[in-house]
Amino acid sequence: KQEVTQIPAALSVPEGENLVLNCSFTDSAIYNLQWFRQDPGKGLTSLLLIQSSQREQTSGRLNASLDKSSGRSTLYIAASQPGDSATYLCAAETSGSRLTFGEGTQLTVNP
Amino acid sequence: ETGVTQSPTHLIKTRGQQVTLRCSSQSGHNTVSWYQQALGQGPQFIFQYYREEENGRGNFPPRFSGLQFPNYSSELNVNALELDDSALYLCASTRAGTSVSTDTQYFGPGTRLTVL
Numbered sequence: 268k269q270e271v272t273q274i275p276a277a278l279s280v281p282e283g284e285n286l287v288l289n290c291s292f293t294d295s296a297i298y299n300l301q302w303f304r305q306d307p308g309k310g311l312t313s314l315l316l317i318q319s320s321q322r323e324q325t326s327g328r329l330n331a332s333l334d335k336s337s338g339r340s341t342l343y344i345a346a347s348q349p350g351d352s353a354t355y356l357c358a359a360e361t362s363g364s365r366l367t368f369g370e371g372t373q374l375t376v377n378p
Numbered sequence: 379e380t381g382v383t384q385s386p387t388h389l390i391k392t393r394g395q396q397v398t399l400r401c402s403s404q405s406g407h408n409t410v411s412w413y414q415q416a417l418g419q420g421p422q423f424i425f426q427y428y429r430e431e432e433n434g435r436g437n438f439p440p441r442f443s444g445l446q447f448p449n450y451s452s453e454l455n456v457n458a459l460e461l462d463d464s465a466l467y468l469c470a471s472t473r474a475g476t477s478v479s480t481d482t483q484y485f486g487p488g489t490r491l492t493v494l
Contacts, residue, residue, distance in 0.1 A: 271420070301482060310382075310468055311421070311485040356420055363434055364409055364472050364483065368420030 269294040269361050273369035280347055281377050288342040288372045290357035295335045301366065302331050302342050303356045311356065315342070347376045381405065382471050382486035390492045391459050399454040399489045401469035408473065409433070410452040411483065412444060415466040427452055456491075464493045 270293045280286055290300070299318050303311040315324045315331040317340065323332040330343040340357055354373045358366040381404035391397050403410050409428045413421035423436035427446035441457040450471070456463055467490075470483040 303485075308466070308488075308490065310384075310487040311470075313482040313484070316482045358420075363426065363428075364411060365423050365426060365434055365436075366411075366413075366421070366470075366483065367423070368413075370418075370420045 269297075269359055269367040271357060271359055271367050271369040273355075273357060273372050275372060276370065277373040277375075279375040279377065282347060282349060284347050284376075285343070285345050286347055286374075288344070288355050288357075288374070290340040290342070290369055292338045292340075292359045292367075294359070294361055295338055296361060297335065298360045298362070300331075300333050300340045301358045301360065302329075302340075303358065305354045305356060305371070307354075314355075344374075347374075349376050349378050351376050382469065382484050384467075384469055384486040384489050386489060387487070388490045388492075390494065392494050393459055393461060395459050395493075396455065396457045397459060397491060399456075399467050399469075399491070401452045401454070401471075401486055403450045403452065403469075403471035404484050406473060407471035407484070408450055409471065410446060410450065411470045411472075412452070412454045413468045413470065414438075414463075415468060415488070416462075417465070421468055424454070459493045461493050464491060466490050 302314045317333040328345040354371040358368045383402045411426040412424040415421040425435040466488045472483045
C-alpha cells in the first residue's frame, strides 16, 4: 500500500526566500508524481507532473525533482511571494489514474 | 479554471440522510475520480469511473456509490450519512483510463458537506 509523507507540515518564511518542500513515498513503482496547490476551502490546482522516467520538471519559479529509487520528491520555490501562500500537496500515481496524497505542507510567505 | 465543475458548493445534512453530489468533467475526459478530504488532511481516493463503469475503489464502505453518464458527468451518492462524512468532496477528470496516465488530473472546486 502506497503511503505518502510530506515534511514539514507547516512553513513560514519571509518574502523573497527560496524554499524546499519535501515529499516521500513508500512504493517506488509509481507512474508519476504530481504537485498541487490548494487555497483554503478550494479545489486543487496542478502545478507540476513528473513522469516516472523523468528526473525533474520546471514551471516558472517552481522546480520539482523526482528520485524514484529513494522514494523522494522535492518542490523548490524560488523567490517566494505572499501570493504563494497556500497548502502544497504531493500525490503519487501508482495505478490507473489513482492518486495517493500526502497531508500537505501549509506555506505562509510573509510580506 | 480547470473546466471541471461541481454542485452544490455547500451542503448541510443530518445523520442518516442521503446525499448526491454532482461533477461535470472537462470536455474530452472519459475518466472521473472522487476524493474525500477531511479538514487538515490530504484527499483520500473513494472510487473511479471509466466509460460508465467503476474502475477501482478505495477503502470506503458500500454506502458510498457512484454513477458516470454517457456525457462523462458523474454523481457521488452517500447513504446513511455519518458525522465523519463531513468533508470536502473533490472530483477529478482525466483522459486516461486503464492505460498509463500521462496527463495530469483536473480537479473541480469541491463540495463542502457538513453532517450534523
